[in-house]
Amino acid sequence: MNNCPNCLANNPFQKVYRDGLVFLKCEYCNTIIENTTTTRRTREVSERLRNEVQNDVQKEKSSGKVLAIGIGLMILYFIIDTISKLY
Numbered sequence: 001m002n003n004c005p006n007c008l009a010n011n012p013f014q015k016v017y018r019d020g021l022v023f024l025k026c027e028y029c030n031t032i033i034e035n036t037t038t039t040r041r042t043r044e045v046s047e048r049l050r051n052e053v054q055n056d057v058q059k060e061k062s063s064g065k066v067l068a069i070g071i072g073l074m075i076l077y078f079i080i081d082t083i084s085k086l087y
């Protein structure tokens, strides 16, 4: 049950969207309160997304390192192969 903290009306709130956040507006006295549950969930989701992006970046970095090492080993192998053919 949501009661308006200002006029104490019983569940008078309408959802208002502002800056990507959801607020609750009392239709009797126009008091706007933050919809904390939705806001918290939005923050958690955006934080989780940010973490996933960072993980992806780290994964990409490490896979890039592995690729660079592989290419380096291949070049080294070709150099050794070429030198061994020369002598």
Ligand SMILES: [Zn+2]
Pocket (backbone or CB within 6 Å): 004, 005, 006, 007, 008, 009, 012, 026, 027, 028, 029, 030, 031
């Ligand atoms: Zn009110």
